[in-house]
Amino acid sequence: MTRLWALVVKELRALLKDRRARLILVAPPLMQLFLFAYAATFELERVPIAVWDEDGGREARELLARFAGSPHFAIRRQLHSGHEVAALLDQGEVRAVVHLAEDFGARLARGEVAPVQLLLDGRNSNTALLVQGYAAEVVARFAARGGDGAPGLTVRSWYNPNLESRWFFVPGLVAVLSFSLTLVVTALSVAREREAGTFDQLLVTPLSSWEILAGKSLPGVVVGMAEGTLILVAALLWFRVPLEGSLAALYLGMVLFALAAVGVGLMISALAVTQQQALLGAFLFLVPAVILSGFATPIANMPEPVQWLTRLDPLRYFLVVVRGVFLEGAGVAALADQYWPLLPIALASLAAAGLLFRRRSS
Amino acid sequence: MRARRLAALLRKEALQVVRDPSSIAIAFAMPLLLLALFGYAVSLDARNVRLGLVVEASGGPARDLISRFAQSEYFHPVLYRHFAAAEADFLAHRLDGILWLGADFEQRLAAGETAAALYLNGVDANQARLVAGYVEGAWEHWRAAAGRAGAVLVPRIWFNPAAESRHFLVPGLVAIVMTLTGSLLTAMVVAREWERGTFEALLATPLERGALIAGKLLPYFALGMASMAVVVAAAVAAFGVPLRGSLGVLGGVAALYLLACLALGLAISAATRSQFLAAQVALFATFLPAFMLSGFLFEVAAMPAPVRLVAELVPARHFVALLQSGFLAGDVPALLARHGLALAGEALFFLALALRAMPRRLA
Numbered sequence: 270m271t272r273l274w275a276l277v278v279k280e281l282r283a284l285l286k287d288r289r290a291r292l293i294l295v296a297p298p299l300m301q302l303f304l305f306a307y308a309a310t311f312e313l314e315r316v317p318i319a320v321w322d323e324d325g326g327r328e329a330r331e332l333l334a335r336f337a338g339s340p341h342f343a344i345r346r347q348l349h350s351g352h353e354v355a356a357l358l359d360q361g362e363v364r365a366v367v368h369l370a371e372d373f374g375a376r377l378a379r380g381e382v383a384p385v386q387l388l389l390d391g392r393n394s395n396t397a398l399l400v401q402g403y404a405a406e407v408v409a410r411f412a413a414r415g416g417d418g419a420p421g422l423t424v425r426s427w428y429n430p431n432l433e434s435r436w437f438f439v440p441g442l443v444a445v446l447s448f449s450l451t452l453v454v455t456a457l458s459v460a461r462e463r464e465a466g467t468f469d470q471l472l473v474t475p476l477s478s479w480e481i482l483a484g485k486s487l488p489g490v491v492v493g494m495a496e497g498t499l500i501l502v503a504a505l506l507w508f509r510v511p512l513e514g515s516l517a518a519l520y521l522g523m524v525l526f527a528l529a530a531v532g533v534g535l536m537i538s539a540l541a542v543t544q545q546q547a548l549l550g551a552f553l554f555l556v557p558a559v560i561l562s563g564f565a566t567p568i569a570n571m572p573e574p575v576q577w578l579t580r581l582d583p584l585r586y587f588l589v590v591v592r593g594v595f596l597e598g599a600g601v602a603a604l605a606d607q608y609w610p611l612l613p614i615a616l617a618s619l620a621a622a623g624l625l626f627r628r629r630s631s
Numbered sequence: 632m633r634a635r636r637l638a639a640l641l642r643k644e645a646l647q648v649v650r651d652p653s654s655i656a657i658a659f660a661m662p663l664l665l666l667a668l669f670g671y672a673v674s675l676d677a678r679n680v681r682l683g684l685v686v687e688a689s690g691g692p693a694r695d696l697i698s699r700f701a702q703s704e705y706f707h708p709v710l711y712r713h714f715a716a717a718e719a720d721f722l723a724h725r726l727d728g729i730l731w732l733g734a735d736f737e738q739r740l741a742a743g744e745t746a747a748a749l750y751l752n753g754v755d756a757n758q759a760r761l762v763a764g765y766v767e768g769a770w771e772h773w774r775a776a777a778g779r780a781g782a783v784l785v786p787r788i789w790f791n792p793a794a795e796s797r798h799f800l801v802p803g804l805v806a807i808v809m810t811l812t813g814s815l816l817t818a819m820v821v822a823r824e825w826e827r828g829t830f831e832a833l834l835a836t837p838l839e840r841g842a843l844i845a846g847k848l849l850p851y852f853a854l855g856m857a858s859m860a861v862v863v864a865a866a867v868a869a870f871g872v873p874l875r876g877s878l879g880v881l882g883g884v885a886a887l888y889l890l891a892c893l894a895l896g897l898a899i900s901a902a903t904r905s906q907f908l909a910a911q912v913a914l915f916a917t918f919l920p921a922f923m924l925s926g927f928l929f930e931v932a933a934m935p936a937p938v939r940l941v942a943e944l945v946p947a948r949h950f951v952a953l954l955q956s957g958f959l960a961g962d963v964p965a966l967l968a969r970h971g972l973a974l975a976g977e978a979l980f981f982l983a984l985a986l987r988a989m990p991r992r993l994a
Contacts, residue, residue, distance in 0.1 A: 383782050386785050422748070552661070
């Protein structure tokens with residue numbers, strides 16, 4: 270036990286040995302959190318648009334006034350002919366052009382369907398669809414004005430009534446940032462010692478493989494949990510994301526998740542001969558793990574075989590835990606399905622790492 | 632004499648790249664993996680939205696509306712008689728949304744009141760907003776088909792008529808891939824030379840600093856351009872992304888971007904002189920910004936002003952804008968001037984930084 274403790278202390282010292290090393294554990298993740306919490310947004314406000322009104326009548330002006338009044342649009346240009354449209358959209362000066370034909374008012378007066386043409390820049394397909402949605406809302410409200418009544422359909426969003434993307438991404442960043450840091454730190458830990466030759470010295474000490482494994486993984490778990498807590502505090506105090514559920518449920522998930530992350534990191538580290546290979550291995554795991562986790566794009570949109578593959582991704586489960594606890598007020602019972610898959614991932618990867626320690630050094 | 636020295640250094644560096652399987656993996660395996668993930672697995676387009684339809688009304692209009700949802704490729708409707716049953720499935724994440732048509736649906740519709748309610752899980756705000764858009768679209772079409780006249784929106788999406796997210800994501804991926812080879816690999820490799828002392832040995836040779844940097848960078852430049860070519864070819868051939876701009880412009884812009892990446896990687900390695908630190912810094916200074924701040928996934932225009940300012944400093948932001956235009960819209964001179972100049976400026980700045988970080992003599 271004292272031997273194990275000595276190893277843990279040595280590992281932590283190696284991680285926190287100088288100011289530069291300590292800084293690298295704290296500063297970049299926090300910087301990333303702030304940058305990305307503000308960057309990762311799909312909400313659009315004041316989208317630059319141009320209007321091309323060939324009608325010019327009262328009805329047309331009223332509709333365009335509604336576009337001008339919407340917080341989602343900012344009218345940058347009034348066009349008088351069609352030949353400017355292409356250049357404006359090409360150069361990205363405006364994201365959309367609203368076009369009303371000469372007979373817009375006349376059609377409305379005759380009680381016919383009056384088309385409102387919307388030309389969109391599709392280079393960012395997601396933006397195009399969102400802008401289209403905002404425009405549809407403006408037109409629907411215009412169409413429903415007066416005697417015709419409400420648009421007929423109301424929309425309510427549970428858990429996040431104002432549909433703030435930040436509430437979705439900030440809890441996600443707690444998971445993603447602590448995952449990437451834990452993975453890189455542990456992946457490089459054994460490889461660095463291998464390159465320096467000190468790992469062989471560690472192997473000839475009376476420590477067993479399992480003690481070395483425990484000594485290498487505990488500091489990783491500590492670093493991962495500390496990182497997660499740091500970002501959690503920032504999410505609560507700075508971003509004011511509501512924490513509806515229990516911290517116990519969150520931390521149960523975090524322990525299991527940190528174990529799984531450390532297991533994967535050490536397994537990569539045990540396989541690698543050099544630090545460069547270890548980093549590459551960490552990357553080859555990290556990038557698909559983040560992409561397939563549901564962090565930015567929903568798992569439900571992925572093809573069936575890929576969805577099956579995401580079940581091997583520890584990040585996937587912890588993301589559900591973090592978001593569930595933060596926004597949906599989930600407790601331990603509701604998250605049981607997310608906890609247990611982390612256990613086999615952690616156990617299998619840690620065991621593989623332990624076995625590989627000795628094999629590779631012969 | 633000078634040329635021969637440079638040639639010898641180039642040969643040595645090239646051999647080092649070719650003999651290390653992990654450089655080849657970063658340059659070719661990683662790009663293809665990313666391409667497969669983004670071209671095939673990731674999609675922002677909601678398909679098969681599991682929509683619970685609670686139908687307490689039984690008349691013709693309600694039936695007509697239901698059949699519209701059943702036929703749409705966006706929805707996978709599930710019918711319920713009572714709201715409570717649908718709510719239970721919604722809370723257990725078995726449904727993405729509930730559309731509730733009450734018993735007095737037809738009367739309210741006729742009276743011009745709010746007749747139906749749509750409930751969504753707002754945790755994933757973007758997805759919720761897209762689903763709301765789909766349902767509202769289906770609703771509006773249904774009402775228009777029911778003979779209601781008035782203003783209707785007729786959208787037309789340029790450059791990407793079906794609004795496929797793949798056509799938007801894959802061009803940006805070229806930037807991500809080149810960042811990996813350009814910055815991460817270079818930073819690690821040169822940091823290792825510092826750790827081992829072989830870099831100091833090179834400094835002791837009569838090679839000038841400029842030649843030294845050129846010799847270090849050229850093999851990775853070739854590697855980066857090759858991995859770009861692989862990704863562009865795969866994007867066009869395997870994923871059917873149109874390439875409307877010219878290859879020459881694309882290559883020129885890519886070369887500028889790669890130069891900026893390589894210089895940054897070199898500066899990081901010289902500043903940290905440790906593989907561990909270089910890896911951490913390269914990850915946070917190059918890869919993650921290329922992913923999050925470049926417009927590859929998130930719209931730069933939607934970010935708050937201070938973040939937009941930071942994004943302007945990220946070379947990937949300019950490269951991604953040029954890639955998305957180059958693939959989907961063609962060569963747009965105004966955009967080329969703005970982002971091309973920014974890229975050139977950043978490449979020069981990072982080269983100067985790398986030169987400064989590289990000591991002339993050892994302390």
